[in-house]
Amino acid sequence: MTTNKNNLTTSWGAPVGDNQNSMTAGSRGPTLIQDVHLLEKLAHFNRERVPERVVHAKGAGAHGYFEVTNDVSKYTKAKFLSEVGKRTPLFVRFSTVAGENGSADSVRDPRGFAVKFYTEEGNYDLVGNNTPVFFIRDAIKFPDFIHTQKRHPVTHLKNPDAVWDFWSLSPESLHQVTILMSDRGIPATYRHMHGFGSHTFKWVNAEGEGVWIKYHFKTEQGIKNLTEEVGTKIAGENPDYHTQDLYEAIEKGDFPAWKLYVQIMPLEDADTYRFDPFDVTKVWSQKDYPLIEVGRMVLNRNPENYFAEVEQATFSPGTLVPGIEPSPDKMLQGRLFAYADAHRYRVGANHNSLPINRPKAEVHHYQRDGQMRFDSNGGGSVYYEPNSFGGPQESPENKTTAYPVSGSADSTAYDHNDHYTQAGDLYRLLSEEERTRLVSNIVGSMKPVTKDEIKLRQIQHFYKADPEYGTRVAQGLGLSVPQEV
Numbered sequence: 483m484t485t486n487k488n489n490l491t492t493s494w495g496a497p498v499g500d501n502q503n504s505m506t507a508g509s510r511g512p513t514l515i516q517d518v519h520l521l522e523k524l525a526h527f528n529r530e531r532v533p534e535r536v537v538h539a540k541g542a543g544a545h546g547y548f549e550v551t552n553d554v555s556k557y558t559k560a561k562f563l564s565e566v567g568k569r570t571p572l573f574v575r576f577s578t579v580a581g582e583n584g585s586a587d588s589v590r591d592p593r594g595f596a597v598k599f600y601t602e603e604g605n606y607d608l609v610g611n612n613t614p615v616f617f618i619r620d621a622i623k624f625p626d627f628i629h630t631q632k633r634h635p636v637t638h639l640k641n642p643d644a645v646w647d648f649w650s651l652s653p654e655s656l657h658q659v660t661i662l663m664s665d666r667g668i669p670a671t672y673r674h675m676h677g678f679g680s681h682t683f684k685w686v687n688a689e690g691e692g693v694w695i696k697y698h699f700k701t702e703q704g705i706k707n708l709t710e711e712v713g714t715k716i717a718g719e720n721p722d723y724h725t726q727d728l729y730e731a732i733e734k735g736d737f738p739a740w741k742l743y744v745q746i747m748p749l750e751d752a753d754t755y756r757f758d759p760f761d762v763t764k765v766w767s768q769k770d771y772p773l774i775e776v777g778r779m780v781l782n783r784n785p786e787n788y789f790a791e792v793e794q795a796t797f798s799p800g801t802l803v804p805g806i807e808p809s810p811d812k813m814l815q816g817r818l819f820a821y822a823d824a825h826r827y828r829v830g831a832n833h834n835s836l837p838i839n840r841p842k843a844e845v846h847h848y849q850r851d852g853q854m855r856f857d858s859n860g861g862g863s864v865y866y867e868p869n870s871f872g873g874p875q876e877s878p879e880n881k882t883t884a885y886p887v888s889g890s891a892d893s894t895a896y897d898h899n900d901h902y903t904q905a906g907d908l909y910r911l912l913s914e915e916e917r918t919r920l921v922s923n924i925v926g927s928m929k930p931v932t933k934d935e936i937k938l939r940q941i942q943h944f945y946k947a948d949p950e951y952g953t954r955v956a957q958g959l960g961l962s963v964p965q966e967v
């Protein structure tokens with residue numbers, strides 16, 4: 483007997499006789515374990531959640547395309563960037579960082595800006611933020627840093643002591659803290675913010691010649707931000723404000739777009755630049771390395787299913803294609819492991835086979851089995867390499883380019899510690915009104931800190947960036963202004 487199209491079925495396809503009443507012994511029960519439809523319903527419901535992302539849990543996504551608008555083929559052999567006018571489909575996920583899935587959108591927090599390009603040579607993920615720098619520059623500090631952004635183990639509350647204690651003891655965070663506390667710390671929507679690759683990457687051309695690059699997505703909607711007061715109000719009235727805004731804009735055909743630019747640094751400059759260009763707490767001055775246009779990203783299609791697409795999307799900075807390579811940035815090096823590892827834990831070892839992550843390019847490899855292997859698992863094809871059965875083989879022209887290294891294997895700090903110049907440059911670039919709001923946001927955030935020692939240590943950092951900056955924060959907190967430092 484075939485199942486009628488309108489028949490409700492179990493997950494194994496059998497028609498369900500009753501979906502309103504559980505099967506009981508007599509009309510009052512107890513309920514019978516032989517009601518396997520009931521058991522399956524309850525058991526599946528218990529398993530509806532995959533582990534929440536530890537960071538970037540709350541997000542929104544959209545489909546779109548990337549179109550090359552400038553010839554960059556002399557810098558990279560990546561095929562999706564090979565000619566002007568070429569279009570590549572993509573999926574983007576925007577997110578907040580510290581809040582749980584379900585937390586408010588309009589809070590002061592960096593925003594994730596993750597793009598998956600479905601290129602003909604495999605997927606390329608550009609997994610950045612709306613800020614050009616980061617709080618720390620060595621992945622070994624990342625779990626500690628994120629603990630300070632999360633909840634206290636006893637109170638389960640956010641903890642300003644931990645936040646400012648860590649930042650004040652990690653002065654490399656000062657630049658990013660200044661951006662976070664500035665107007666751009668609460669974007670008005672996901673559409674009204676820039677995106678940055680933040681790390682340095684290497685582009686390699688067809689001749690094997692490399693350059694260091696940094697990515698900048700500039701919003702065509704213009705930068706718009708929310709003040710602390712408005713952000714707080716919206717967080718109460720509509721915690722899903724950014725999620726709703728993105729969905730509704732695309733639904734009504736108001737497709738958001740960003741121009742992609744790169745800064746390009748010759749490889750040899752990395753040895754002589756005035757600081758380590760792989761340090762992710764620093765920007766490269768655009769006066770030294772101006773922005774070069776690459777293309778345009780347009781988001782024009784909403785997901786059809788939030789869980790299948792946005793929740794199951796897995797981005798990793800290690801998802802690279804020929805012509806794009808990592809740099810020795812120590813934060814990036816840690817992320818190359820941690821992101822894919824998070825997805826193996828969260829969605830499973832076969833996460834790249836899920837429809838949203840599956841490359842549009844053909845996939846040929848020798849990975850087999852594992853949980854949720856819902857494709858043909860390679861069928862009967864050869865399952866090891868090397869082999870004599872015509873299985874897929876490496877292509878030496880796609881090897882990562884060689885990079886000379888020297889020195890001792892050691893736990894080594896970055897050898898420059900000017901955490902102040904660029905944070906100060908940013909402060910000095912702000913208008914008087916922007917400075918006033920920056921200081922007010924910092925003072926509001928630091929006021930609940932219980933130890934003056936922490937506040938004074940942090941004020942010293944602001945002061946070193948710019949004496950006016952430190953003085954105004956100190957005054958706002960009612961503390962003494964540091965002497966010349």
Ligand code: NDP
Nearest residue numbers: 614664666765766767768769903904905907908911912916
């Ligand atoms: P430039 O004048 O060449 O670049 C200034 C950059 O600052 C532009 O990208 C601009 O982006 C951005 N900017 C302008 N107003 C603000 C603001 N209110 N808040 C945050 N960013 C703003 O100078 P430099 O390259 O020498 O950089 C000076 C400072 O600018 C840096 O210390 C850094 O803090 C900040 N910055 C630098 C970036 C870089 O890649 N060099 C990128 C972003 C910030 P926009 O045109 O969109 O306003």
